[in-house]
Amino acid sequence: MKIVSKIIPAEYERILQRPKEVQEGLEQKVSRIIERVEQGGDEALRELCREIDGRVPQQFEIPPYQLVLAGSDVDGHLKSAISQAIENIRTFHQAQLPMPVSVETMPGIRCSLHYEPIEKVGLYIPGGTAPLLSTVLMTAIPASLAGCREIIACTPPGAPPELLYTLSLFKMRVFSIGGAQAIAAMALGTESIPKTDKVFGPGNAWVTAAKMQLAGRGLAIDMPAGPSELMVIADDTAIPSYIAADLLSQAEHGPDSQVVLVATSMDIIRATMDEAGRQIEKLPRREVARQAMRQSLAICADNVQQALDISNYYAPEHLILSVREARKAAGQIRNAGSVFLGNFTPESAGDYASGTNHTLPTGGFARAWSGITTSAFMKAISIQEITREGLLKLAPAILQMAGAEQLDAHASAVLQRIQKPPEDVI
């Protein structure tokens, strides 16, 4: 852990810089995969499976009976845990359903905003080292609540029973394909995988590169994603053993995980590091965690106020506020994905089951992007209705502005209506 004992605002940029990950040639390779899927459809997907996974699936779609059958291999306790998580996530995401807006801006002029589900959405569920069944919940629950008509999920081949079981709990079609080619298939469509209008879900560098390249062509995506991040702000009410555990829970994600501790004293930093040193020995993924911790950062801030400033500058994906009056401090947070208050709110609660979404903007993107919300699966449509009287009142404004923009036909559309109103127009 790199320790910074004092920091001034002019140094924020340099010290809080995230490591740039450059994977040589990745962009070109991903661009070639997208091109192949676009031109070759299913046949290209099969070729890619042969090249990358070494085997070609008989069919990409996992039949529903296979998903359901997987449930018999899943432990009852895990099933209960998943049920509990679903309940909490559903409760919070249900409350997020956007309300329609309707106002009369002037007498006779009514403007409204209605929310409609995005009809076809694609969910990417990563495989890799750990089967992320929680990602199924974090994407499928809001998609279902929003009312999306066609939900499809792609996950790499070899999904374990726990993941298949979790997928079986939602009304959607599931395809056994991963990586950049899965994103390309959901964005562009193939014979067997439907084209969707928006693609959600985290993934590795290949998946992210594919999402971003397709976003450059207009594909709607949930957010740009990168290595996971945690910032912990700790004052003297923080418990070093708790926050050490939190830092490690972030570090075990991968060697590129970003871990930052901002404490109000060197004592807290030292005690936390000691604790982390003890706890890391017991972790099965200690080698991964060690690599991440080696690149991590501890900053001694002047006070909680400066710590919050640092956090707003950094815009962390996850932010734990282990400070006095954490709720009040949270009122000053301007940029973050998800915030965890107090001593009994570990980040892992939000990863699984508190009810909040764990798909969050990383890499400083929290400055402009939100984590997944229910409205991310919807779009707003504005509707306006004007009466003849309303149009008469508004006409001067429209005519003046159309005149200034030299758009005479725009003015004419109003003049036609107010100059010669047929008696029987409704």
Next chain:
Amino acid sequence: MKIVSKIIPAEYERILQRPKEVQEGLEQKVSRIIERVEQGGDEALRELCREIDGRVPQQFEIPPYQLVLAGSDVDGHLKSAISQAIENIRTFHQAQLPMPVSVETMPGIRCSLHYEPIEKVGLYIPGGTAPLLSTVLMTAIPASLAGCREIIACTPPGAPPELLYTLSLFKMRVFSIGGAQAIAAMALGTESIPKTDKVFGPGNAWVTAAKMQLAGRGLAIDMPAGPSELMVIADDTAIPSYIAADLLSQAEHGPDSQVVLVATSMDIIRATMDEAGRQIEKLPRREVARQAMRQSLAICADNVQQALDISNYYAPEHLILSVREARKAAGQIRNAGSVFLGNFTPESAGDYASGTNHTLPTGGFARAWSGITTSAFMKAISIQEITREGLLKLAPAILQMAGAEQLDAHASAVLQRIQKPPEDVI
């Protein structure tokens, strides 16, 4: 106008296809501009101005006094019109401010969603053939209402007094630079133009290409934009002279404007075309309108229901429902940017002054994207707070799921807290 007298769903794709605009070499040129701005900052901007506009501005920022002074060259009637438009747009966009959400998902577990303004936003105000002062209102009003701290606007050199005056009405910095280089400057920052977190506003093919390329790098943008579109659904209550005027108001935007009439009888189509033929002669921009009308489409649908299906398939930017019980019909609209109901709601009302936003998704992007709303200038941050009792109740779910995902440190962050609670932890 191409007339289709009968259409079946299998033909929607072919008949409703939008023309693909391919500008040879545009992508490469734009990519080179972005690269130059990224590497050269202001100096690169100056060189680009010299190459493209033939002259280099002394400074990019337009001093506030110059904006304010422009007001003395603006007609009082236009000023009143702008005031009226501002009032209506403000009323509607104020009502859109998202409400925070807060629920207890389980006893002791509180999850909330707060909305914070995006701190730094960039607005692109196109110049070109017509000075789009309305675009200033459509972007600056929601940005101000959202509470964005730093708002900057870029507009091509040579802005007329009307545009400068409109810009002077908002608290923001204005820069005299246009095209792809303006987008690159707002996304990447230069010595004189601040880097922003999200870029809004319409533009020509160069501007759009720059927005999309930078979106591929994670820049948040309002939406992909392309040539403007209008679909009109008309039954026998529609007035041909009104909808002809609407079609022409769309057509005058540019030769690539998309105009589609879907009527329930050939009589309506014929009467509308006759009217359009008469009205077009009186338009100053008739040559532009004529080109757009030549490529436009009229479809005779079996009934209003099929017309709505066609519209949902096409996902038009603007949709006029000139039908009986238009409000009821609007309830079936799944994909559209903005909808105009009845005989007295011309599209030009929404372009300027009804209160709705005129920056809307084109090219079928309305299937997944919204037009500009106030919340487009904000992001959602989730906050959770768990009590010790709450964590005890939730622990089994977290531990089970962390176990299934083989993330032991995630479990440990919970175990640390529930196994040995120091007496005095708050």
